[in-house]
C-alpha cells in the first residue's frame with residue numbers, strides 16, 4: 252500500500268528454545284498512526300517489541316521500513332533506521348542529569364534539545380537534576396524524550412504507565428498522540444490501561460497467547476467493551 256511506513260508480515264518472536272511466543276504477527280503502520288497493542292499478561296507484547304527493535308533474534312517473518320527490509324536481531328541497525336524502543340524499565344542513566352541523558356542520545360544534525368523539550372516543558376525545568384531523582388512521571392517523559400531525540404520513524408512504547416498513577420498516564424498519553432500527529436512518527440503502544448490507550452490510538456491489536464485474536468479501529472473497540480473482554484478471555 253502506498254505510504255506504508257512499517258510492514259510486519261508473519262513475524263514469529265520468542266526465545267531460542269521451544270515454540271515461538273508470538274506467531275505470525277502482521278502489522279501495517281502509516282506515518283503518524285498510533286496502534287495500541289493490547290492483551291493479557293504473558294501474551295507476548297514485550298517479546299514482540301524487543302524483536303521489532305532487534306534486541307531479540309527474529310524467529311520468522313519479515314519487517315520492512317519504507318519498503319526496505321530490516322534484518323532481525325540487529326538492534327543498532329533497527330535504531331539507525333528509526334525503530335526506537337522505549338522499554339518498560341525506562342533504562343535511564345540515573346546518575347546523569349536530564350540534559351546529559353538527552354544529549355547522549357542525540358544524533359548529529361538530528362533534533363535539538365529544544366525541539367524535544369517542546370513536547371515535555373516540565374523537563375525543561377529539571378535539566379540539571381539527576382534522572383534518578385525525578386518523579387516516575389518525569390522519568391517516563393525523559394525516556395520518551397530520549398527516544399524522540401533519536402528522530403524515530405516508529406516509536407515502540409512498552410507500558411508507559413508502569414508504576415505510574417492513572418492521572419499521570421492520562422497526561423502522558425495525549426503527548427504521545429501529539430508526537431505522532433506533529434512529527435509523523437508512527438507509534439506502537441503496549442498498554443495495560445486499555446480504555447486510555449483506545450482513546451489515543453487509531454487502531455488496536457489484541458494478542459492472546461501470542462496469537463492476534465482481534466484487530467481493528469480503536470474507536471470501534473472502545474464502543475464495544477464486551478467484544479474486547481471476550482477477546483482477552485480467548486473466546
Ligand SMILES: Nc1ncnc2c1ncn2[C@@H]1O[C@H](COP(=O)(O)OP(=O)(O)OP(=O)(O)O)[C@@H](O)[C@H]1O
Nearest residue numbers: 265266272290291292293294295296297298299443
Ligand atoms: N527471557 C525469557 N526466556 C524465555 N521465555 C521468556 C523470557 N521472557 C519472557 N518469556 C516468556 O514469554 C512469554 C511472553 O512474555 P512477555 O513478557 O512478552 O508478555 P507480555 O505480553 O509483555 O506480558 P506482560 O504484560 O506481563 O509484560 C511469557 O510466557 C514469558 O514467560
